[in-house]
Each structure stands twice: as structure tokens, then as C-alpha cells.
Amino acid sequence: MTNQNALCREGCLENVLYAMAASSCASVVYKLGKTLFAPSSYVTRWSLIPSRGSIWSPRYLPPTISKKELSEELDETDERKYRPIKAARNEETTSILYDPVLAKFTNMVMRSGRKDAAALVVDEMLESIKISQLEKYHKASDEVKTEIVLNPVTIFHEALENCKPVLYLMKVYKGGVRYNVPVCCPPKKQTFLAMKWLVQNCRDKEWKAKMSYKLSIEILAAYNYEGRTIMKKQELHRQCESNKAYAHFRWSVA
Numbered sequence: 001m002t003n004q005n006a007l008c009r010e011g012c013l014e015n016v017l018y019a020m021a022a023s024s025c026a027s028v029v030y031k032l033g034k035t036l037f038a039p040s041s042y043v044t045r046w047s048l049i050p051s052r053g054s055i056w057s058p059r060y061l062p063p064t065i066s067k068k069e070l071s072e073e074l075d076e077t078d079e080r081k082y083r084p085i086k087a088a089r090n091e092e093t094t095s096i097l098y099d100p101v102l103a104k105f106t107n108m109v110m111r112s113g114r115k116d117a118a119a120l121v122v123d124e125m126l127e128s129i130k131i132s133q134l135e136k137y138h139k140a141s142d143e144v145k146t147e148i149v150l151n152p153v154t155i156f157h158e159a160l161e162n163c164k165p166v167l168y169l170m171k172v173y174k175g176g177v178r179y180n181v182p183v184c185c186p187p188k189k190q191t192f193l194a195m196k197w198l199v200q201n202c203r204d205k206e207w208k209a210k211m212s213y214k215l216s217i218e219i220l221a222a223y224n225y226e227g228r229t230i231m232k233k234q235e236l237h238r239q240c241e242s243n244k245a246y247a248h249f250r251w252s253v254a
Helices: 002-021 068-073 100-109 115-139 153-161 188-201 211-223 228-242 244-252
Strands: 027-033 045-050 167-174 177-184
Touching: 045 115, 100 153, 100 177, 100 228, 115 244, 153 177, 153 188, 153 228, 167 188, 167 244, 177 228, 177 244, 188 211, 188 228, 211 228, 228 244
Parallel strands: none
Antiparallel strands: 027 045, 167 177
16 A cells, blocks of 8 residues: 555656646646545545746846837837847737737637637727717717717727726635725726626627627717716725725735
8 A cells, every 4th residue: 555655646746747847838836635645545636737827037028019119219227228028929010000908808808719700899899989970970060070089999998998997895804704895906907897897798788789889889888988887887986985994904915
């Protein structure tokens, strides 16, 4: 029995070392079962779980995409002159049509890895917003026409800004009790929550229509500070207001 346990341990550890040596793009996190080092029992559980990682060292800087920034000379204090730069991704380009926020939103819309279908949905969404604004423009009077925004990308960015929450609730455990603590929402989480709410509210709509059309309706509503996404943001702010008594627990958040 003891020899079999020893062989099991040696084989498992060899597999871990081999996997760690073979994986260059992801860090390997391995987890041994509780009975692995038991004195008189077999190995009952073994799992090798790959976790997401990056091939780039933390000292690598993100690539510069803007043509205007690339044409400018680097100052002596600029870190890009002395530190290595990451390679640009396939979807990142110096074209004037490239928008990193729209590219992120396309990834949020994507399902089952079908990025071409998600990109088509986003393009149709922008086209639908443009058509709606043009119809509104031609029906308006001359004084109102100057106030109507026709650029769908500008409308999308302003609608996204309207949907971003300032605070959000974080779960903190104190003495075995869970508290919902209001904390400041960092910029990346603000963008993530706004995009997530926009996509989820369109998928939860009961009436049947194309996803691009539902997205355009929701974005135009958020642009005018209306719609389900704005209501969700306001509801979150009301919850943070009702839990402000636990705000001092935010200092214990790691």
C-alpha cells in the first residue's frame, strides 16, 4: 500500500512539472486533493487547472495605436524610449475607423466565439442609430437641427457615459455576517458594468426583434437618459445610499 501511494505521488508531481515546463502562455495552477499525502490511502482526487495569464512581463508597455502619437518624437522622460513594448493584437489598427471602446463592446456582444457575427450586429446597430437620427433630423425645424447629433459613434460614447455608475456594492464579511458595502467604482469597472447592462437588458427584452435593433433602441434611450439601463444604474445608486451606514467597512476591503 505504501509503495503504491509513493508511486502515485511521484507520477502526479512529474505531470505537474511537465505541464509547468510545457506551458509558456499560461500559468499552471495545480491543486492536490486532501487525501494525496494521506499515510494509508490512495490518491482519490487530482486536478490540473490552467489559469489565464499573459505571455508579457509586467514591465512591457501597451502598444501605441494612434498615428498622431506615433508621428511625435519621444521625450527623454517617456518610458516608451527605455522599456519594451507589447505587440499589437490582430484587431488593433491605426485606422481612423478603429475604436477601442467599440471593439470592447463587440467582445461583450459576442457569443460562442462568433466575433464576425458580433461585429455585424454592432455595425447594424450603428447603422440603425444613424437612420433614426436622420429621420429625426429631416422632420425637425431649422433651429432644432443644429442640436441633433448624427454621428452614431458619438451617441454610443455619450450613452455609455450616462450608464456608468459612480458607486457599486461589494460584499464584505465581518463576524460571519455579510455586509453590502458601497465603494467607489473604478473606471474599468464602470465601463464593464455599463456595457454588461446594455447587452443584458437587450437580451432580456420579451419582444422579438434583431439584436442590433434592440441595442440601437436601448442606446438611444440611454443617450436621452432614459431606458432600463439608466433605471438599473439609479437602482444601484439607491441601494448604495441605503447601505451607506456600512461605508466604513470599505477600508477592510483587500
